[in-house]
Amino acid sequence: AEPPKKKRFPFLRWARRLTYVYVVGGAVFLAYQIYDLRHPSDQQEPGPDKKTLVVLGSGWGAVSLLKKLDTENYNVVVISPRNFFLFTPLLPSCTTGTIEHRSIMEPLRNILRHKKAAVKFYEAEATKIDHEKKVVHISDDSDIKGDISQTEVPYDMLVVAVGATNATFGIPGVREHSCFLKEVGDAQAIRKKIMDCVETATFKDQSPEEIERLLHMVVVGGGPTGVEFAGELQDFFEEDLKKWIPEITDKFHVTLVEALPNVRNTCWIPEVLGRIADNCFKVLPMFSKTLIDYTEKVFNDEKITVRTKTMVKKVTDKTIEAEVTRPDGSKSLEIMPYGLLVWATGNAIRPVVRDLMSRIPAQKNSRRGLAVNEYLVVDGTENIWALGDCSSTKYAPTAQVASQEGAFLARLFNSMAKTQILEEELNRLSELKVAASDQEEYTRLEAQVQARGKQLGRVKQMGAFEYTHQGSLAYIGSDRAVADISWLNGNFATGGGLTYLFWRSAYLSMCFSTRNRILVVVDWLKAKIFGRDVSRE
Ligand code: FAD
Ligand code: NAI
Structure with missing residues (x-):
């Protein structure tokens, strides 16, 4: 055997x-x-006795609040001109078709339909907040309008989470001639324009100067939006465009233009002020010096031209005029022809927020948005909260901050509702105790009153909002990323190919839903296997 x-x-x-x-x-x-x-399971209808909580916006702040809010405690009404949540960190990838825009959109209806109690949604823009009458004026600005397209929504509690608009600093020509990168429509417009420039440059008998202009892609703003877009665009050129249209190989060119217009605009985060002093006139001012230098080196290798100390002063349909500061401090004016201009110079306050601020004396000195206290209550009001990019706090206007603020407000509102229920219960028990017929019943009720009292104390103990910084991540092109990660009370700075894998897995895990994650992975695979789609829609 x-x-x-x-x-x-x-x-x-x-x-x-x-x-x-x-x-x-x-x-x-x-x-x-x-x-x-x-x-989704059936939803209960909110009761008429509940307070009306109106939420303006469907971005990072609002959706994070809605996700964690116990909607059965309030009559919740959501108002936003966008009936979806947009995962902005992957928006630069949509400009070149690495990811399709629908993969990073999550319909708000899907989110709201999964709440325990029904939530009303109006696709509209809030045009005015009347904090004295406690109403929001709303307007339906979509293409199709019914008989009523403007109305008012009353509220007991209001959350303003409308984000910010694009800063242009009043520079002439910017609004008319450049593309922004904040919304899905912006990414689609950029994608279309890149291909339009390329196809027009290859038009019969085009002059060499015009070809050079059309293939000059200028990005203004060396913050993370500008850097990530420049990286994505160069990838598109290296990996796809030059394969399908070899005649543009020597002419396609990306330039990143950066000038801190003044320290206040980007250097207001107290903890990074020291850093900024070293990094003035550099790209990615929010990252550590090592990563800024690394990014500039990668851009140099990728042949992206970085023009620091160059402040754009005027934009026309074919050129930008910029003031260049030379190493000796002297200044000169330079004219740069461009085919595509992407403007990424940060945030400005939305009109509806500016209007509200102008009517509240306590907001007089606030410049970046609605000034709020440590519980995110808008200064000068009692029942309005603000969060995310439309508020002015000591934190950076990022998705990380907005979503933590949204989760905080959900906890706050949940505990406020619980407090009310417990207080009512406590009053009822106290009355019963007073009317108790014998000692045994009195002792039993006294024990219940004490237990409820303790519970109420715990619920009321909720502390002020505290932000936990988890780090900054940015894609810089050619399969490399930079990361400044908070680690054991310190900072850990890293950049390169492995960081890129980390960037991908981190953003994939942060995507709103399983559906988004699957779609994004499929898009990445599609782009790797077949290349990006170069057709112009
Ligand atoms: P938003 O998310 O902008 O949402 C605002 C909402 O309000 C929208 O739904 C809008 O439709 C709605 N709204 C607008 N006007 C009105 C109105 N009048 N009435 C009612 N509703 C209105 N941050 C990071 O932390 N990490 C990143 O990697 C990152 N990448 C980014 C990439 C890009 C391209 C961009 C543009 C931003 C990125 N950010 C990132 C920043 C981040 O997206 C913002 O800080 C975040 O979106 C702010 O959230 P919010 O809720 O305040 O505003
Ligand atoms: P930003 O405010 O971070 O940077 C804008 C840049 O434009 C500044 O460096 C400024 O000096 C420059 N600029 C302004 N006017 C100029 C002019 N006339 N000419 C030349 N340069 C000019 O803006 P950005 O990148 O849009 O980011 C907005 C917010 O979103 C930031 O808080 C950022 O942290 C966040 N964000 C985060 C990302 C990430 O973490 N990966 C990605 C994108 C945005």
Whole structure:
């Protein structure tokens, strides 16, 4: 008889079994998530006795609030001109078709339909907030309008989460001639314009100067938006455009123009002020010096021209005029012809917010947005809260801040509702205690009153908003990213290919839903296998 086979590497068998368990478990979990997404349970209708909580916006701040809010405690009304949530960190990838824009949009209806109690949504823009009458004026600005397209919505509590608009500093020609990068429509417009410039440059008998102009892609603003877009655009050229249209190889050119117009605009975050002093007139002012230098080196290798100390003063349909500061401090005016101009110079206050600020004396000195206290209550009001890019706090206007603020407000509103319920219960028990017929009943009610009192104390203990910075991440092109990560009370700065993998997995895990994650992965695979789509829609 053959001797029994020696069992070698038994741990391999276990590893294999464990892998099966993970794979099967993962598949079941995914299937459940998809089923749950497609089969929301019935919702209860909010009661008429509940307070009306109106939320303006459907971005990072508002959606994070809505996700965690117990909607059965309020009559919740959401108002936004956009009926979807947009995952902005991946928006630069939509400008070149690395990701399709619908993959990073999550319909608001999907989000609201999964809440326990029904939430009303109006696709409209808030045009005026009347804080004295406690009403919001809204207007339907979509193409199709019904008989009524303007009305008022009353509120008991109001959350303003309308974000910010694009800063142009009143520079002539910017609004008319450049593309911005904030909304889905902006990314689509840029994608179309890139291909338009390329196709027009290859038009029969085009002059060499005109070809050079049309293929000169200028990005103004060396903050993360400008840097990420420049990186994506150069990737598009290197990996796809020059393969399909080889005649543009030596002429396609990306230039990033950056000038801090003054320290206040980007250097207001107290903890990075020191850093900024070193990094004035550099790209990516929010990152550490090592990463700024690394980014500039990568851009140099990628042949992206970085023009620092260059402040754009005027824009025409074919040129930008910029004031260049030379190393000796002297200044000169330079004219740069361009085919595509992308303007990414940060945030400005939205008109509806500016109007509200102008009517509240306590907001007189606020410049960046609605000044709020540590509970995000708008200064000078009692029942209006503001969060995200439309508010003015000591934090940077980022998605990270807006979503943490939204989650904080949800906890605050949940605990306010709980407080009210507990207080009512406490009053009822106290009355019963006073009317108790015997000692035994009195002792029982006294114990209940004390228990409710303790519970109320715990609920009321909620502290002020505190932001936890998890780090900054940015894609810089050619499969490289930079990351400044908060780690054990310190900072950890890293850049390169591995950071790029980290960037991808971090943003994938942050995508709003399983559906978004699957679509984004499919888009990445599609772009890798077939290349990006160069057709102009
Ligand atoms: P938003 O998310 O802008 O939402 C505002 C909402 O209000 C929108 O739904 C809008 O339609 C709605 N609205 C506008 N006007 C009105 C009105 N009048 N009435 C009612 N509703 C209105 N941050 C990071 O932390 N990490 C990143 O990687 C990152 N990448 C970014 C990439 C790009 C291209 C951009 C543009 C920004 C990026 N940011 C990033 C910044 C981040 O997107 C913002 O800080 C964040 O969106 C702010 O959230 P918010 O809720 O205040 O505003
Ligand atoms: P920004 O405010 O960070 O940078 C704008 C840049 O434009 C500044 O460096 C400024 O000096 C420059 N500028 C202004 N006027 C100019 C002119 N006339 N000529 C030349 N340069 C000029 O703006 P950005 O990049 O749009 O970001 C807005 C917010 O969104 C920031 O808080 C940022 O942190 C956040 N964000 C974060 C990202 C990430 O974490 N990966 C990605 C994109 C945005």
